Amino acid sequence: MLAGILTDTIRGLIGDQAIYFALAAIGLNIHFGYTGLLNFGQAVFMAAGAYGLSMTVVTFGGSFWVGLFVGAFVFPVILALVLGIPTLRLRADYLAMVTIATAEIFRLIARTPGLDKWTGSSDGLSGFARDFYDLSPFEPRQRYLFNLFQGNQMWVFVVGWITVGLMLLLTYLLINSPWGRVLKAIREDEDAARSLGKNAFTYKMQALILGGVIGAIGGMIRAIGTQSAQPDNFITDVTFFAWVAVILGGAGTIFGPVIGSMMLWCVLAFADTAMRQGVSSGALPDWLLTGTQVGQVRFMLVGSLLIFLAWRRPQGIFGNKEEMALDDR
Amino acid sequence: MTADTDVLAGVSPTPGSKKPDPILIATGVSRSFGGLKAVDVEHVEIQRGLITALIGPNGAGKTTFFNLLTNFDEPDSGDRTFEGKSLNGVAAYKVANLGMVRTFQLTKALSKMTVLENMKLGATGQKGESMFRAIFPFLWRDQDNEIESAADSLLARFKMDHMREEFAGTLSGGQRKLLEMARALMVKPKMVMLDEPMAGVNPALKQSLLDHIKGLKADGMTVLFVEHDMDMVQEISDWVIVMAEGRIIAEGPPKSISENEAVVSAYLGSHHDAPLDFGDDE
Ligand SMILES: Nc1ncnc2c1ncn2[C@@H]1O[C@H](COP(=O)(O)OP(=O)(O)O)[C@@H](O)[C@H]1O
Ligand SMILES: [Mg+2]
Numbered sequence: 307m308l309a310g311i312l313t314d315t316i317r318g319l320i321g322d323q324a325i326y327f328a329l330a331a332i333g334l335n336i337h338f339g340y341t342g343l344l345n346f347g348q349a350v351f352m353a354a355g356a357y358g359l360s361m362t363v364v365t366f367g368g369s370f371w372v373g374l375f376v377g378a379f380v381f382p383v384i385l386a387l388v389l390g391i392p393t394l395r396l397r398a399d400y401l402a403m404v405t406i407a408t409a410e411i412f413r414l415i416a417r418t419p420g421l422d423k424w425t426g427s428s429d430g431l432s433g434f435a436r437d438f439y440d441l442s443p444f445e446p447r448q449r450y451l452f453n454l455f456q457g458n459q460m461w462v463f464v465v466g467w468i469t470v471g472l473m474l475l476l477t478y479l480l481i482n483s484p485w486g487r488v489l490k491a492i493r494e495d496e497d498a499a500r501s502l503g504k505n506a507f508t509y510k511m512q513a514l515i516l517g518g519v520i521g522a523i524g525g526m527i528r529a530i531g532t533q534s535a536q537p538d539n540f541i542t543d544v545t546f547f548a549w550v551a552v553i554l555g556g557a558g559t560i561f562g563p564v565i566g567s568m569m570l571w572c573v574l575a576f577a578d579t580a581m582r583q584g585v586s587s588g589a590l591p592d593w594l595l596t597g598t599q600v601g602q603v604r605f606m607l608v609g610s611l612l613i614f615l616a617w618r619r620p621q622g623i624f625g626n627k628e629e630m631a632l633d634d635r
Numbered sequence: 636m637t638a639d640t641d642v643l644a645g646v647s648p649t650p651g652s653k654k655p656d657p658i659l660i661a662t663g664v665s666r667s668f669g670g671l672k673a674v675d676v677e678h679v680e681i682q683r684g685l686i687t688a689l690i691g692p693n694g695a696g697k698t699t700f701f702n703l704l705t706n707f708d709e710p711d712s713g714d715r716t717f718e719g720k721s722l723n724g725v726a727a728y729k730v731a732n733l734g735m736v737r738t739f740q741l742t743k744a745l746s747k748m749t750v751l752e753n754m755k756l757g758a759t760g761q762k763g764e765s766m767f768r769a770i771f772p773f774l775w776r777d778q779d780n781e782i783e784s785a786a787d788s789l790l791a792r793f794k795m796d797h798m799r800e801e802f803a804g805t806l807s808g809g810q811r812k813l814l815e816m817a818r819a820l821m822v823k824p825k826m827v828m829l830d831e832p833m834a835g836v837n838p839a840l841k842q843s844l845l846d847h848i849k850g851l852k853a854d855g856m857t858v859l860f861v862e863h864d865m866d867m868v869q870e871i872s873d874w875v876i877v878m879a880e881g882r883i884i885a886e887g888p889p890k891s892i893s894e895n896e897a898v899v900s901a902y903l904g905s906h907h908d909a910p911l912d913f914g915d916d917e
Contacts, residue, residue, distance in 0.1 A: 494748070
């Protein structure tokens with residue numbers, strides 16, 4: 307029983323969800339952590355990746371590789387331009403409103419039965435990832451890494467974490483460059499940056515695109531991992547989890563979003579398995595908790611963790627307290 | 636300073652007077668906020684290579700006029716030219732790249748960046764500020780090192796070199812003013828616009844700020860600055876422009892200004908108790 311809790315917890319820590327949300331959070335961290343953009347629709351960037359890939363392959367009969375390009379670049383870049391052009395010259399809250407709305411509008415359109423031919427409506431699209439799994443060096447029926455993952459999961463695991471590593475490297479290089487310096491200046495005071503000859507709009511647009519592309523890659527890996535792209539994989543909660551990961555780990559830090567995502571799914575998996583086993587073994591009596599309540603209660607635990615963090619460590623796990631305190635001066 | 640004031644010796648001390656070699660010209664510039672006409676300037680010229688002071692009581696429209704000259708705000712009507720180029724419809728960041736840099740009345744030191752980072756941000760034409768080149772440090776590292784030594788020598792000149800690694804947010808108000816001015820110089824501007832550089836600065840720092848402003852002129856830059864303290868204005872400026880209620884009510888060499896009827900009554904109108912040192916903001 308303890309072994310079951312342990313494997314589930316580790317799977318949460320390093321498994322597929324941690325990967326998708328690490329990528330979404332890395333992107334969001336570029337938006338919010340480094341540039342100060344309020345994107346409350348990271349789910350729609352993830353969806354752009356998932357649907358860019360799946361629609362290219364399933365709807366239009368293109369190859370998987372073209373699909374990767376469309377999912378990682380074409381869809382998210384167009385989306386970022388559509389969201390950014392009307393809002394990035396205005397106050398920060400306009401982007402927030404437009405991103406929330408767009409994420410919901412996208413999901414509702416993708417669900418529309420009339421568009422079944424293109425989006426597969428509420429069932430979504432599937433059967434687009436074969437080329438990916440054909441390349442797998444792992445035996446699908448075998449289990450790997452102390453029996454944690456099946457062959458195909460293992461392949462997603464390897465490619466996923468390599469992608470996370472590359473995105474961290476990219477973030478590191480960019481943030482420690484003069485380009486990153488301008489972003490940080492814009493985050494603090496756009497007018498100061500402008501007075502020194504920096505085109506704040508262009509930088510914000512670039513940041514929105516970059517963070518969106520990284521989120522889209524996360525959404526694409528999710529679609530590949532689950533072998534489907536469904537509208538309800540991209541509900542508002544998804545954006546929320548990405549935010550939790552950023553804040554938990556520390557906004558404006560390189561590793562924060564990844565560690566935050568791993569912690570989030572680790573805590574959720576641990577709470578879920580531990581409570582379920584507690585309920586089924588009778589250790590947790592019926593009047594306290596039933597099996598159907600576990601799903602909600604684990605989110606309450608994450609909420610409590612966040613409140614605790616806001617109290618004891620508002621800068622996140624990796625954040626710098628001195629830097630945060632400078633806000634109040 | 637006699638040699639400089641000689642340049643303007645033949646210029647009539649009247650609002651809107653023509654200068655022999657103006658770097659900045661504004662004509663018919665107006666800006667209203669609701670019913671309030673904050674700025675209504677018929678014509679003004681700023682002579683190249685000199686220090687011009689812009690004075691006037693609180694609420695006269697000096698900051699608004701600064702914003703209009705640097706395109707941080709758009710006028711309801713009016714033309715501005717800098718070095719003969721029209722500034723109409725030019726984005727604020729481009730104005731800086733043309734060589735006119737401003738500071739802000741409420742200092743905008745970037746508090747979560749170090750003093751050195753603040754300085755390096757000011758340099759223009761940085762290769763590493765392009766997103767694609769940024770990924771390849773070998774493309775910009777050399778230039779960045781040059782920028783860093785330029786920043787270091789400016790910091791030394793401003794006696795801030797010992798703070799280079801500190802977050803700007805930890806500096807005192809006066810030090811932030813100094814940093815903002817030094818940072819503006821990283822742009823290598825032709826003209827520097829300082830909005831109340833001396834406000835909130837302790838007397839010891841004030842003197843060194845004054846010396847730095849004189850130094851800008853010695854280096855060939857044009858300076859336009861807003862100030863309240865008449866002693867300061869007398870000490871460093873070559874020409875004074877006086878604003879009240881959005882208009883330019885007087886212009887002239889510093890000595891003549893404190894005796895100007897219109898000026899005295901404008902100040903008396905808003906600061907009954909302190910006519911001579913021309914009051915103080917904040
Ligand atoms: N953004 C604004 N909205 C409304 N009124 C403003 C705004 N900016 C300035 N004003 C008004 O315009 C007038 C001139 O202000 P300002 O240019 O700040 O004066 P000064 O810098 O000379 O003290 C004041 O009456 C001020 O209240
Ligand atoms: Mg002012």
